[in-house]
Amino acid sequence: MAKLEIKKVNKVFETKKNRKLKALDDISFTVADNEFAVIVGPSGCGKSTLLNIIAGLDTASDGEVLMDGKRIEGPGAERGMVFQTYTLFPWLSVQKNIEFGLQIKKMTKQEREERAKQFLDLVQLSKFGDVYPKELSGGMKQRVAIARALANDPEILLMDEPFGALDAQTRVVMQELLLEIWNESQKTVVFITHDIDEAILLADNIYIMSRLPGRIKEILHVDISRPRSHKSLYTPEFLKLKTRITEAIWEESKAAATEIRK
Ligand code: ADP
Ligand code: MG
Numbered sequence: 088m089a090k091l092e093i094k095k096v097n098k099v100f101e102t103k104k105n106r107k108l109k110a111l112d113d114i115s116f117t118v119a120d121n122e123f124a125v126i127v128g129p130s131g132c133g134k135s136t137l138l139n140i141i142a143g144l145d146t147a148s149d150g151e152v153l154m155d156g157k158r159i160e161g162p163g164a165e166r167g168m169v170f171q172t173y174t175l176f177p178w179l180s181v182q183k184n185i186e187f188g189l190q191i192k193k194m195t196k197q198e199r200e201e202r203a204k205q206f207l208d209l210v211q212l213s214k215f216g217d218v219y220p221k222e223l224s225g226g227m228k229q230r231v232a233i234a235r236a237l238a239n240d241p242e243i244l245l246m247d248e249p250f251g252a253l254d255a256q257t258r259v260v261m262q263e264l265l266l267e268i269w270n271e272s273q274k275t276v277v278f279i280t281h282d283i284d285e286a287i288l289l290a291d292n293i294y295i296m297s298r299l300p301g302r303i304k305e306i307l308h309v310d311i312s313r314p315r316s317h318k319s320l321y322t323p324e325f326l327k328l329k330t331r332i333t334e335a336i337w338e339e340s341k342a343a344a345t346e347i348r349k
Contacts, residue, residue: 090243143160186200294306311325
């Protein structure tokens with residue numbers, strides 16, 4: 088059975104002055120258990136809207152999202168979210184940031200501390216438990232955010248351009264780290280990016296969205312062997328996929344620009 092089923096999801100936003108904006112148009116696809124699913128598409132096409140609906144932070148105007156066959160009605164601990172901008176609590180140390188979500192679960196103080204340490208270790212930040220977020224670089228903050236999401240042991244990790252604000256070198260390090268973690272933890276991941284290299288490096292399947300209102304334009308399977316690293320970017324399969332995705336997104340962006348001019 089599919090881990091996630093997105094079934095005919097539509098989203099209409101009521102904007103100011105009672106205007107309606109159709110953001111998602113009949114989105115349907117399934118994500119398998121343990122799949123690394125990557126969603127790409129032109130800017131403003133509804134990617135975050137779709138992920139927020141899967142997270143239960145927003146609701147579909149029509150259609151539904153099922154997890155393990157059960158309808159998603161709101162946020163839940165079985166879905167962990169990592170956003171593009173840093174969402175750590177500035178008044179808590181790194182260690183306490185990770186422990187925060189665990190307080191909701193029935194864990195003793197000692198269990199919480201041990202678990203937080205274990206996940207700090209996983210993202211290679213074990214020496215930074217006592218440090219406050221403002222003392223960390225962007226890449227380190229995102230590693231804490233990933234550790235925090237993983238410490239809650241979600242079944243699905245939802246990531247909205249998590250590396251978008253990082254410099255190119257840090258980004259590659261983070262991508263390879265995420266692949267390692269995913270490989271070990273065997274979670275289902277839904278990952279949004281506008282970076283095509285990143286999409287191909289990470290994905291089992293790439294879901295290409297159209298311009299607004301977002302539809303699923305094309306689904307591509309990435310047939311590059313794992314484990315992957317930045318070296319996978321120099322293979323012929325990679326170039327072939329990159330050309331195809333670049334053209335698909337370019338086509339949508341161009342059409343969107345033409346529509347605006349009309
Ligand atoms: P993406 O993440 O692909 O860049 P979004 O999902 O953020 O796109 O937005 C899709 C469209 O929906 C955009 O035109 C955006 O302005 C609009 N939108 C997003 N959130 C809201 C909201 N809460 N109210 C009104 N319009 C919104
Ligand atoms: Mg977005």
